[in-house]
Structure formats: C-alpha cells, structure tokens
Amino acid sequence: MSPQPNRRATGGLIDRSVSLNFSFDGKQYGGFAGDTLASALVANGVTLVGRSFKYHRPRGFLTAGSEEPNGLVELRTGARREPNTKATTVELYNGLAAMSQNRWPSLAFDIQSINNWFSPLLGAGFYYKTFMWPGFLWEKLYEPLIRRSAGLGRLSMESDPDSYEKVHAFCDVLVIGGGAAGLMAALAAGRSGARVILCDEDFRFGGRLLSERTEIDGTPCAEWAANVVAELDGLPNVTLLPSTTVFGVYDGGTYGAIEKVSDHLETPGPGQPRQRLWKIVAKRSVLAAGAIERPIVFGGNDTPGVMLASAVRTYVNRYAANPGKRAVVFTSSDDGWRTIADLAAAGIEIAAVVDPRLQVAPSLGDIAKRAHAPVFLGARLREANGGHALASLSIIGADNRERQVRADLLAVANGSNPNIGLTNHYGHRPVWNEEISAFVADVLLPGMSVAGAAAGRFALADILRTGADAGAKAAEDTGFSATMPPVPATTADPVSATPLWHVDKSRGKAFVDFQNDVTAKDVALAAQEGFRAIEHLKRYTTLGMATDQGKTSSVTGLAIMAELTGRSIPVTGVTIARPPHVPVAIGAFAGIHTGPHFKPTRLTSGHRWAEENGASFVEAGQWLRPQWFSRPGEMDWLETVNREVLAVRNGVGICDVSTLGKIDIQGPDAGILLDRVYINMFSTLAVGRARYGMMLREDGFAMDDGTTARFSETRYVMSTTTANAAKAMSHLEFARQVLWPELDVQTVSITEQWAQYAVAGPNARKLLQNLFGLAIDLSPEAFPYMGVAEFEFGGTTVRLFRLSFSGELAYEVAVPAHYGDALIRRLMAAGAEFGVTPYGTEALSVMRIEKGHVAGNELNGQTTAGDLGFGRMMSKKKDFIGRTLAARPGLVDPERPVFVGFKPVDPSRRLRAGAHFLGLGKAATTANDEGYMTSVAYSPNLGHWIGLGLIKHGPERLGERVRAYDPIRNGDVEVEICSPVFVDPEGARLQHV
Amino acid sequence: MSELFAPLPAFETAFPISDGLTIEERSGIGLATVMIRKDQSAALVKRVRSLYGINLPASPSRAGTDDLAFIGIGPGVWLAAGSSSSGFTSMLANDLEGLASVSDQSSGYAVLRLSGPKARTLLQKGVPIDLHPSVFRPEKAAVTVIAHIGCMLWQTDEGAFEVAVFRSMAGSFHHWLAASAAI
Amino acid sequence: MRLPCPFCGSRDLSEFTYLGDATAARPDPDAPDAASAFFDYAYLRDNPAGPHREYWYHAQGCRSWLTVERNTRTHEILSASLASGNVQ
C-alpha cells in the first residue's frame, strides 16, 4: 500500500492507529478510521474522481458532504454494487472497493468527453429541437444513443442481497442535525427530561465544529462537541442516531429518517440490516441542519481542484488531508477568509486571496497578512485552467488587469444557503432574506423550529444560542420545564457576505449545476427562449434535477436568471425542495416486504396436511389454497383435476373452504340488517336453515354473494367470497354504524376462528355418519338441503351446513381452527372406505361451472344482479342497499349482456375465458361485440370444455351459435349458447339419499 | 376431551432467542369477542363486575387477570381472554345473555407473550403507536398493525406484552419477529 | 398523516381506509324523488379545498367508522368522532 502523500502526520479526527485499505478504479490505497472515501482519496492525492453527466468533463470533489455533485462512484461489487454513491458520505471501511462511473474506457480517458466539443449543439433543450427526422429513427437510433450516453452509474441488475429494517419511534423533540445548534438544542431539551432523538447524517456528531479550529469555552470546538455528545449519551431520555439523515417531513409530525446501519462494513453482520428506515413521530422538531456553501460561476469552475472553502477546511482540519499544495481563495464572504489561516496552518501555500468586495473587515486582512497571502480586493476569477487537475487561475483585478496564478487548489466561498429543504416538504416555499442574501424558511411546519445556520444565523454565538432556545422551547411546548443551558463563550468572527453569482467576463464554460452540466449560457438560452419562470428554467435546463437536487446550484441559477431578466431574486422565485432530502435506497422503503414476504401469507389450519398430501397451492388474495393434489404418474394438472372432479361426482371428495369469509351477526335486529344488505329476505329465514344471498353496492351493481345461516333467533352466520371478505365486513360495519346505528345488531369476523371443509359427493352423508356417529342425525328429513346445525363433538363445537357448490349431496363441516388439522385427518380416515379424495380450487371451480354458479369472474364489479340471472331475487317488498340505483336505465337495459352457458360446437375444441362473442359471419369489430366468456372448464363428466359468459339477450338465444373470438391466443372457437347448468339441471343429485 | 381432536399450536417454528427477550405462545387459552347490545352498557358493566369482579374498561386497556381478562378493543367491544378455551365462550354467552353478543375466537388468534427488558424495544420497532412506559402503561391495550399484520396487544404487568394476530398469519408474523429480534 | 381515533387515540394513516364525503345522508328510498336523491348521494360528493367532513374506517384498529373533519389543503385534522354517534 502506498503512503498517503497528502496526509499530514498529525491533527484531524482520524484514528491513525487503525489503517484501512481500499481501492478506487482497481488501484489500492490506504486510509484511516474516521475517514470518508473522499477524504481518503484526497489524502492519497487523487483529484480526478468522476465525469459529468452530459459533457463527461473531468471532475473532482466540490464539497465534503451530502450536497456533493461530482464525486459519485459505484461502490462495492457484484450484487452489492451501488451506483451514484457520494464518496463524500461514505465512511471508509477496510476492503472498500469503488469505481468511477459514466466514463469509457477509463476515468482519465473518456471517449464521450468528445461531447464537450459538440457542446454548442448540446445546449439546454437541444433534443426538443432535433432528432425528429426521419421519424422511425428515433426509437431505433437516436433514442438508444441518448439513453446509452445518459444515466450515471450502473445497477447490478442482481437481487439486492442485503436486508432493510423499518422501525417506528416516538419522541417529544426531534433534533435534526448535530452541529453546534443541534447539540445545544438536544442538550436544552434533554436536560429538561423530554424524550429527545438527535439525528445527524454524519457518522460523527459535531457538524462544522469538526471542521473548524474555533474554540468554545476555551476548548477546541471539536472537543467541546465531543463533551456535549458524551453528556447526551448519558441521558436516558436522549437517543442518539448518528449516520441517520432525516429525509422527509410528513403529515402529523411524522418524519422519515434513514440510518446507515452497516454501510461502514464490507458486508452487514449476521441478522443486521444494511439500513434502517425510521418513521419518527415527534411532537416538536428542531431543524439544525446547518447551511451549504455556494460556489461562484466562472470559466472552468468545474476543474478538479476547485472546491468550496468549507470543504477545503473540512479536508484540512478534520481529516488532516491537504487537497493541494498551492491554493487560491476566491471568496465573497468573510467566512471564506477563515480558510486562509487553516491552509497556512496545514502548510499549504496561498497564492492569492481574491475577493470581489472592495473592502473587507480589517481583521480579515490581518489573517491574510499572517499567512503571507497576496490579497486582491475588487477582483474576480475569470478562468480556471488545467483539465484533469487545476493548474492555474486567471484573476481580473479591480484594475481590470488579468493575471495568471499557478495553483492546484481553489477554495471558493460565496456565502451559504441555509439547509432548509425539509421546511418545504409541505409545499411552502422559502423567502429571500436580503440581509444574508439567502432563502430562509417562511412558514414553519407545525411543531418545527429552525436554529443555527439553518435559520440564517452564521455567527457561532448566535448559532449556539438559537439552538439552546429552540431546544428549550420545544421541551416546554411538550410539557417539560427547561432551563436554558448557559451559552458557552466564543470568539466573534465577522460573517458578512456579498454574493457574486456569476463572473460575467468568464472564459470557457461556467458551470451552475455541476452534475447536470448546466452552464450560465444555458440559463441565458432558457431566458431567451421564454423559459423564465423558475420552474421552467429548471425543467428546460435540468438545473437542480441531479442527484444533489441543486443543493449547490439552484439558488445560483435563479440569481443568474434574475440578473438576466432584470427581476429581483424574490420575484424570480425559487423551486421547491421535495422529499427525500437525500436520495434513499428503494430497498429501505420496502424493508422486509420483499420477495415472498411482499404481503403476509395466510395459511389455513389444514395447510400442513395439504402439503403432506402433495397439494400445489395457489394465491387467493393473501391466502394460499390447495389448487389440486397431484398423484404420481399423472401427466398434467388437467388429469389430476379430472380425477378429483370425477371422484366427487362418483364418490366423495373433500375441499378446504376455510378461507371463505365468515361473519357472526348477532342481536335482535340481525335479520333486519341482513334484509337491508341483501337483495333477498333473511329475516324470514327459519332457525336451522341457510339461504343464498346477493349483495349490491349502493350504485346498484353486484358486490358479493354467499350463504347465510341462521343459528338462533338472534344469530346469523354470513359467508362471503374469499376475495371480498374484508370488503363485506367493512360494508356491514358501515351499514350498522353509519346508516342504521339505531339497529341492535353486532357483527364480527369469525373467518379465522373456523376451519371449514366441504364434503361433497354421493357418499358424503355416509362419510360424515362414519365420523359423527350418533352425535347428529343426518337423515334427509332431519337434516335437509340448506339445513344447518351446531353440536358438540369430540370435545369441541362443530358447525354443519348442508350446502352445495358442486351440485352434489354436500356438507360443510366447521370446527375451531385449532382442530382443523385434526378434522381433515379424521374426515379422510372416515372416508377411506369410500375412496375419499381431497380436491382443490381447480376441481371446485370445474364443478361450479358445471352447475352454472357465479363466482369472482362473474362478480367482477361490472355486472348487475339482473345480468347474472338474479333479477327476480331482488325483493320488491323492502329497501336494500343498491335497490334504487339498480333501476337506472343503463343497468336495466335489455341490451346488457346476460349470463348463460356455452359449449364448443366441435367438442374437441378448447374454450378460453376472455374470448369475446361475435355473431357468426360478422366482422370482428367493437360494434359487433356481444359479450365475453367469463369462466371455462373442461368437464370430465361431459367430456368437453364448457364455459360461462355474458352475451346480449343470452337466455333468449339458447341453441344459437356464435363465435368465441380470441385472437390474442389464436383461439377462435364456434360455440353454442346453452343453459349455464351443464350437469344435473333438475338438481336431483343434491338430494341423494 | 380431545381424544378425537387434538389442537395444534399456531406457530410451527421456534422463536428467536436473545438475551433479555422471551417469546412463548399462549396456547389453549379462551378468547371471545364481547359486543355490547344496544343500550345495555350500564347493565353489562354491572353484570361483569358482579360476576367476575372486573371493571369493564371503557378504553383500550385490559382489566382482569390471566384467568379472566377483558381487553377493550373497540367502542363497546372487548376481547375476553381466559386461561382455558374449554367452555369459555359458552360461559360468557350464558353469563352475559341479553347484554352482549359473544363470539368464540379461541382459535381465531395466535397469542404470544413477549417478556424481558427487550420486549418493548422489539415491539416498538413494529407498532406505529408509542410504547414508551410513560405512555403505554401496564394494562394498556391497542389494536394496531405490525408489518401489515393486524394485531391486538396489551401489557400484562410491567414489561410483559401479549400480542394476538390472526392465526393464519402466524407464519408471516414469525418472519417479522425473526427479522426484528436482532436488537 | 395521523388521525385521532376517538377510541384508540392518535393512529397512523396506514391503519385506516377512506370512504369520503360524510355530509349527505342516505336518502329516503320511498320518497318520490328517490332516484335523483340517490344519484346525488352516490355520485355528487363534496370536494372542497379546505375543511371537509368525511368517513374513515379504522380497519386495522377498533373497526369504527369515523366522521373526520380535515382540511384538504393542509391535511390538518380538525375533529374526529364515531360515525355511529356513540359516545363510549
């Protein structure tokens, strides 16, 4: 490993006792614990770190934080490759591997930098004006080319191997940012006893205090910060979350934050997530997110080696890494002058200090003097030269003379923008504050206050005080009595700034948005073409739309637009910051809900038994249901299903129907409620009997169907379809609580309580008799079709329903779900002598189609009771939900397709659901469309395919042939319209004795 | 009793083990939803107090003991929990006849007890409600959701929580537990 | 967003489902103008920019239907009560 040429031997907040190895573009380097990838690269003298989006210009680090536009890398390798990672935010770890991106074949030699030469053609919005001719070339040639050269890093295209966790948290005071202001806020609130969460996106608390050489209370500021953090750490009511960025403010005081849990490791530890998404509900928050320094727009200002002054100080002071040997400071703010002393202390020669202001505070001049730095007041930089690394700068003095200075580092300071993106998240825009020449929060979000540099306070004493104030106030607002911690003593540094947005006599490209290559010229072109509204400027030039979201560019861009159009900055306006404040991994928003855990899986109590018996499962909403039970030697599912169907029709079969919704409806008015939700009568249903019912939505369309049984005067049990169980439940609750609260009726879902099996086939009664013996009389007289009973058996309650979906003699047996597994085993044993066969949803469906029963495919929300053949079931004696609107002309139109059966004219042909019906010989046009096939099945009883569907005037056309048009599967079939009841139309099998 | 029918626990996989956290299934307990009949509020409160010595809670909280507790889960709705499912619902139905509608739910939920100093921390990850000891005090209850899975939870005594989830979702709930138990 | 359920307390949006306008009552089905009254009821919902009375269902909570007054511009919750009118 090579030594770190730009690392100083002492100083900084790195741990030189812990050496770390890492690679960049395949080359090995060394760094120390406490480094970021960026600081380690700086320490190793690496200045070229990326290529820009459009022109592929060579780029170095501009900043040292999450606002970085240039220093993006592909971090890690293989499936863990992570594109567009800001090297300035990556905590260095041993074994880190990073690659530069958006360049080919290499970072140093990138073919596409040729775009730079064509840049006159590639200005803002160029693509809107060309590539139109010839039309077909757009998709074939132009667009693929544009796509390939656009984009930044590459996804691995492999499944993310890491996991993410989502957690909830609650607190009285959330402090966002742990710099001077945030630490004071947390201290004030924490000492009061309020529950405090302090987040900082950095892995170390302290903010700028880690990067400056000021003293607080006589101690170096970084040490002061460490002492405060230690005190906070000791307070049980304070939670410290380093490496955690608050990215969004949502309604009701909910804050989204993202914690890097193991991003500082090569791979997460066992059981550890990579990142954790925090959903923090805070009664109050203090935004102490600091401020972001602004660049100055001048020719070649993107040359590697041009950095924000605050970033230079961070590398120099915090990381003891010198980003250059000979520096120029270009500053329009007092703050920038601080850099001079720091550079000098780090042994960096200062070639020039350039300040466009004609006069500065005398104390600043002293700093320069001490550092032997030549000062140019009233001056500006016109151009930076050097290509891959800064070599020289040309200064235009107050005298308008141009001079060249040699330098490999330029520190730029142009005042700061308070970091207030989060205050925009409800849609408010910030307001311009003339005094500090920056936008500050206007309307504050409920519960939020702003402190420190984020509040536009740039003097350290103010920052500490506003932090303490905000923390104390927040604690008081949440019911704690806070005593303001004494504000520690600091030296008073001048903090004035007069921003210089754009050096108008710049030579060469002058960048506003570094990542998206938006230049001052692009802004001018936008103005010229009428894109003067600030949101137009953004969209036309893409200014502020890159991965840094304009944190270093938006305000500058609008200031230039303001200059160009002769409007003030506030009139020009500002674009809006939206969440997330920093880009957040999509995986983190998903948490554990990925792959098979996307949604919870519901398993019936018979699931294990079904697995043991070779079931294939199918999703039914969140449930898994056995679809069929294959046996060895069966060729395909159809063979299996045919066997299952025939077994039921000729013997007896068992099917798990536990997933059907079950609702317990009790109370004296239960029958009345049912009368109002069903189209038919239920209050007249006898105890011990069940009835089929259909419900409508209030708009008159069919909603759900099922049988409802009456167990006593005051108790009904409703069954719903699996798919609509939750919907039916909330519908009933609405009816009960909102429409008719005067009714004395109570409802609760008991779907989960009962395991339920259908036992169907000529031997069904015998099977049950075998099992239940004398516990119940199953004779047809005692227990007729649609009879229900509840009895005790084997130590538990059993509910028995004589219902039939299959058309056979059939029962449904229900026991509490704990006993579901036992029940199915018992049923199978009791049926062994009859060759009992378990069957799945597919056979169930075949039999219901054979019987012409409607199901989900027909109850698709677009059909009426009339369409489905239940028109006459709609009671005329009572009101029910949906009755009035079901009478609208469009719902009773005789031209509406109606439910009937279909069979292929050539019995060997297969039918398919989704085919449309056309009259024979009619053209395939929408005008001739008469309806469509809803459900199909192969009927092993009939030996051919059968179908159900909706067709105009269906019942009047039995025997007519039509075409089932299915071009999408090349499946045109001639079919005959028939009764939907294919098997046992008289219903004799139901009554099997 | 159960010579014919053997009940199965809802959870098939072992629970994650970690220091400061104990998770166990409470199986075989009796559960029932108790829903008040119209205008019977006062009478029901009185009946429950006189029969069981329990003050029916009017808010989301639990009153009673492991033998019999009433947990407020909705306006006029309680989950009654008893130590055994056997005869539990019919006892309540008889006792509260005319005053409340009672539905057996003994099989409807899988109930877990989480105890130990880390129980609260673990649950707090999952629930969108504040479990801080100053807010979610002993005997508090809530109906809420963890990882898309509806649940009812209550605190028995300091530090021990019980969580009831739909029985069919026990497996998915277990996945959340296992993924979150590394604290 | 968090909604103050009168029974459960402050709860996250994700526990609720939404139905909308709570200003209109279900019309009298026997009134002579029932057809148009029902059309109004089912289709012409209030849609103000500002305070709005609406139904929410605490589906993943106490299963209460709530009448909530909420500002549709700011999402501020102005009040919430049980739609049944029950006061516990």
Added chain:
Amino acid sequence: MQFSALSLAYNALTGHRHWKPTWRDAAPKDAYDIVIIGGGHGLAASYYLAKEFGFRNIAVLDKGWIGGGNIGRNTTIVRSNYLLPGNIPFYELSMKLWEKLEDDLNYNTMVSQRGVLNLFHSDAQRDAYARRGNAMRLEGVDAQLLHREEVRAMAPFLNFDNGRFPIQGGLLQKRGGTVRHDAVAWGYARAASDLGVDVVQNCEVTGFRIDNGKVEGVETSRGFIRAGKVAVAVAGNSSRVMSLAGMRLPIETHVLQAFVSEGLKPAIPGVITFGAGHFYISQSDKGGLVFGGDIDGYNSYAQRGNLPVIEDVCEGGMAVMPMLGRARLLRGWGGLMDMSMDGSPIIDRTPIDGLYLNAGWCYGGFKATPASGFCFAHLLATGTPHPTAEAYRLDRFETGHLIDEKGVGAQPNLH
C-alpha cells in the same frame, strides 16, 4: 423558427442568438371567441381548434406557468390498452395522434414506443387481460398475451422464482410507451401560439359571468374576459372551478404521487406494471427510473404525498424487481387528480349554455392529451361530440351508462 438538426447546427454556429421565445407570453385581451381554462389538455384543444377548425381568436388561461399542472408531473405513459368500448377508440385515436405529433408540432416530444407490459399472476388475471386484449383487437389495437418465458426474455431481471405472487405472463402493447411530459406542454403551446392562440400564464379564473343560463365570460386574477364559449379543462380543480358556476360534479380530487430515481444506465425496457402490487415503472431518457403506484387515497389539494404510499410503492417494486434495492429514490412529488366516479373522463357540454367541461381524467389523462384536445376542440367547434368521445357524457352517472374499467363503482379512490 422551424426546429431541425440543421437549424440547431446553424444556431450552434451563431451562438444561439436567433432562438425566439418558444411561445408568446401573451397578456389577456378583453374578449375572445373561445376561452379555454387550463394549460394541459387546454393547450391541445386550442391547437386543434386553430389548426383543424380555423379558430384564431382563442385564449388558454392558466393560473400558473405552462406545464405546471399534471401535464408536467405525470409518469409519461401512453397506451391504448383499455377494456371498454367507450374508451378504446378514444385512446387509440390518441395513440395515432401521438405517433405523428412530432411532425405535427415540429417539436420533439420524444414519443418513445418501447412497449407497455402488464404482468399477471393468476389465471383469473390472465383471463381478464385476455378479455382486454381481445377487446383491443376488435378495435384494431395491437395487443399480445405473453407467457412467462416470453416475459422473461424481455425482462430477465423480474422476480420470477422467489415472489409472493409468481409472474405467469403479461399483456403487452408494443405501441405503448412514454412521451416527454414537459415537451408536450411546450410543443403544443408553441404550435398553438404560432397559430395565433394567446397562451396566458398566471391568470387564474375566479368566477364566471353567467346571464340567463348562458356564460358571458370569466372573471380572472387579471380582470374580466368576455368569451363566446368557455371551456374548462382544469384537472384536479374541476370541482372548485365548476362550483364557481354553481355546478356539482361526480368527481373527487386526490393526490397521486410519482417518484424518480437517480440517473442510471439503461436498465428497464419500456413500461412495466406489476398487477399484484401497486407499482409501475419506466426509465426516462435521462436515466431516471420513473415509478409510482396507487393514489394516496383521500381527498387532497395539497399536491404532495404521504409516507405509507411511498412504502407501498417501493414494496411493490422490490417484490418484482429485487435489483432495485440499491437504486435510490431521488425525488417524489404529487399531482391533483380528478378522480371521477367511474374512473373515466367527461368531455361534454354543461347545462349552462356556452360552458363546456373536460374533466375526470383520473391518473390516466396524459396519454389522452392529443385526443382529448382534439375531441374537445371538435365539441367546441361543432357543438357535437366527436364520435370517439361520445360516451364521455356528464349525465351517464344519472342514467347508469357508466364506463367503469375496474368495476369498483362510485368509489373514486379505488379507481
């Protein structure tokens, strides 16, 4: 100035001095033959009124800057893969207009027909898509039903083997794709402006002057403007604007969020929608993954979204595309959408003479922009609905002739 590669080159050589404002930033005149409110579909309507029907004395008023409404904040998907006869011909007309839009407008709106693929996960979903695909074929629209392996060939990165809802196949419309949203607004504004239409920004309509059941003009933040006819196309604000004319609409305003990732090298072909979750995605020419899901679910005029929906969308994304885990969500935003009671739009006259309505586009009106503009122009110019938009009547809710693609009924947040 005509846009072309040549003019671009010429301008590049001459320092781009000759480009003109893309459209005239007009100040409102006192009176127009037709005043159109809303700079989305309204721009398209004004263009077709001018170009196809010869009107010149027209203004489009927008309360903000052009493109600031949904036309500038949607996920850019265009397709005509609809199910119901009321919809298919209309959206197909729109597809046809998209296909020649660039020539028409002399503006590159980047119509990119890279396909729209709707995944299905069950037999029932497959059959529902077959029903839809066949309905499309009946109307002469391209549609293909792909099985699993064909889907895999198109998008091998999908989660075929470890999903909660396994992918069984997909419905593909190859001619579907994306169009650059902003360019559509700007292109129409430029073309309309060139034909003499006044495109008036920052002009909010605050009232209608209605006399004897006939509209006379509009009150605006920039004064009264007299108009022979007034056409309202203010998605998201339809209820509010029409209430100024005393009308109640079968519409609710809901927020739909959308998201974009950081720029990435090409990863996703065309548009893919995940039928068992709430997730759809495409990739912009710039490389951002543009994705979204369901609406937030409650009435809102806040034009911003809430956290549960972001989670829901990303869960859906990770469920089908587990390689998205390390891609970062860069920005999310919301738009106000006119959710109608059956999920389909309204293009109709109103009971007020001279007042016309174009509304109810839900989350799908971007793709409709050309046809909506065209049909609205037809209605405004001729007084009769264009044949492809005949079903979009305002009275269909009362008569029960609903166009409910999803079958969820009068529940706007479910459409």
